[in-house]
Amino acid sequence: MPVTDDGDTPTVSERDIDALFRRESRRVLATLIRLLGDFDLAEDALQDAFMAALRQWPTEGVPASPRAWLVSAGRFKAIDQLRRRARFDRAQDEIAAQLEGSADDPALLADDAIGDDRLRLIFTCCHPALAREAQVALTLREVCGLTTEEIARAFLSKPATLAQRIVRAKQKIRSAGIPYDVPGERELGERLAAVLQVIYLVFNEGYLSAGDQQVLRHDLAEEAIRLAELLVRLLPEPEACGLLALMLLHHSRRHTRLSDSGELILLEQQDRRRWDRQEIARGDALVRRALLSQRFGPYTLQAAIAAVHALAPDSESTDWAEIVGLYDLLYRQMPSAVVALNRAVAVAMRDGPGAGLELVEALLTEGELGDYHLAHAARADLCRRLGLVDQARDAYQRALTGTQQPAERRFLEKRLAELAEK
Amino acid sequence: MKYLCLVYYSEAAMQERGDDHWQSLNGECSAFGEGLRESGQMLDGSALQPVSTATTVRVRDSQVHVTDGPFAETKEQLAGFYLIEAGDLNDAIRIAGRIPPARYGSIEIRPVRDIHGESSRAVPYAESLNKD
Incomplete structure (x- = not known):
């Protein structure tokens, strides 16, 4: 993508901005939630920031750090929004003043801090005080950026039901004071287990579907793998590696599990030449890493079993x-x-x-x-x-x-x- | 944030554990409450008399109706409460996990609502909750 540093013609198309937005939107959202302390306000702010980018970037060029630009624009849009609401509710004015007062510390936008924000978002969405279905819906919506319609289709439920589930979960996060934070060492194991369970549930929904919509379901499995990859990057705990390995090893067989006519093919009869060797190699390496840690659990062991089969x-x-x-x-x-x-x-x-x-x-x-x-x-x-x-x-x-x-x-x-x- | 921790357990099961157990549990609770008060995390709290002593009052058409017993018959009964001050829900869960009867029954954590705050937004989804 062209950047305007050297002053050359900044030909930036709506499509470029769209691609950048898709890549950055979840990170920007995670940081905005931390800065604004509110999911809905952060989502509105993200949309507003994106609209502003669509207006400004084609003429002014893409800023050197688009992510920081979007966060900063979103934050100011949110302050505007709170000021408008303040006409009806004085309390909003205070929040806006507080937000304005907190200096835009560039350290807050460093890659480390943003990585932490994404981890915060994952742990908040998978907080055990939320019902399992709400954890799954919220994670797919907020962390993965799936639309409510997409999630509803994948889980064969009504979009209205799903939207309501997400709204209620956000309401509980706000009212019950579920913190936007990565749990401390003492709780980490238990909380990580909840996150892993959500990811595995998403994967299994994609792997062996309750319905017959295979294409959609593959997407869900891949979404789970992407989520686990993100988690492993941010928090390389052995069981997170184990889960990612397990999913990769299962996923490597995706083209051989069903015949062309949709019949189930057992492991022993599958065409092993069509297993995805790259995924197997990645899965195998992750299992070895997790086993070496000596702190592995059930996901790692299941992955180790899958690796023996795969090899x-x-x-x-x-x-x-x-x-x-x-x-x-x-x-x-x-x-x-x-x-x-x-x-x-x-x-x-x-x-x-x-x-x-x-x-x-x-x-x-x-x-x-x-x-x-x-x-x-x-x-x-x-x-x-x-x-x-x-x-x-x-x-x-x-x-x-x-x-x-x-x-x-x-x-x-x-x-x-x-x-x-x- | 303020949270109310409601302590529930089965009175029948508690009775079966005998008097020695009961006395030592009470001692444990009192020491726990003491510690919580000293650290400034406990705003109020108390144990309750058994549910057999409960009376329920309703007012309908300006008439006061009084009945014997609790609002709802449940397997576990409300046995006491702690009003605590905690940073967030994680903090509250940590405290609730140390309430001694949590080992036998359960602790329900409820954030306290500011009655002067926002209007009906406090129960915005009550309607939909009843539907499913």
Whole structure:
């Protein structure tokens, strides 16, 4: 983009400004929220600053630091706005005076400070005092800059409902005094876990959709990856790296998970030549980094498992012993029935389907997984491999009753049909 | 900011823990309140008599209606309150997390509203809350 430093013809198009705005708007917003102490005021100020840029930059040229210019313009627009409101509400005048009084310290706009603002924004949007749905909506809106319509479409909800959720969340941030800050060391672990959960939820919504709108959903997965990349850049905690790695490794298989006709393809049958090697390499490096820290958690371990799969040339030569070992570690940190189920499937690959079936059936008798369709699908698959056709059929049918996901249903129905041919 | 921390727990479950437990919990609460007062974070607070002593009053058409019992029957009952001064919600959560009965019941943190402040904006979404 042309800059006017040397006084040459500043041909700056609306499109250039638009691109710059897209790149900078979230950072500018994060800083404006800190300076103005109010989400809505900051958003209005951002829009006003952008309008001013569209008016001024084509004739005056793009300023040397567009970001600082936008922050500063936004701040003055907000002060104007408060002054106008002050005609009805005296209190606004005080706030405006306070804002005007606080000197425009250039240090506040240094890249470090702005990075901190983005981190503040993430932690505020994912504050545990907000409902999980509100955390997700607010993060996608404020941190990622998705429109309310885009978020509503991605989550198959009404834009009005979603807009209301965001409005209410902002209201709570203001009234309940949720601070615009990165938590201190003592709370960091717990708060980071909430942030990671939001990111992973967004990713999973994109990865295995409740509906059939694949294109949109890929966007959501990529949004989650971008968000995690930002987080890792700002706060390189091992579990943040672990989550990013996990998502990259899953995402690397995105083109091979479904056939052209939309059928689900299992890991062992996927065309590994079409896995994204660059993403696998990045994911693998991140896992190693997180494991070395010795402060890793469940995301890192799941990523490590995904990395073993990703690096194996085919299903048979996968290091199943390593995978079982990683599941053992994971189970120690996250002793859930679902983890135990996944471990059982890995044992089946290491020691044969009989050993796996024994474990899966034990888990099913314990009861917790009775309604979990993937537990029945796993049992069905092991029975099928052992030639226990009747048991396999029953289990596939039970799995079918537990899922509405179209691709999963088609997969299970296909397996049932294959059994009938035997 | 001022926050009201409402302490809830199940009176029945508390009773089952016996008198020794009750006495030591009370001692702990009193020491905690003392500390909070000294640090200037506690503006007011008190334990409450059990919910069986509650009386509810309503005025309808200028008539005063008095009934026995609390406003709503719940699994956990309001057992006491702390009015605290905290920097922000994180600060309030930190204090609430140290209230001894938080280990058994729950603490509801409510920001205090300035009654002379903005008008109905304080409950702007009440209508929509009832809808879902």
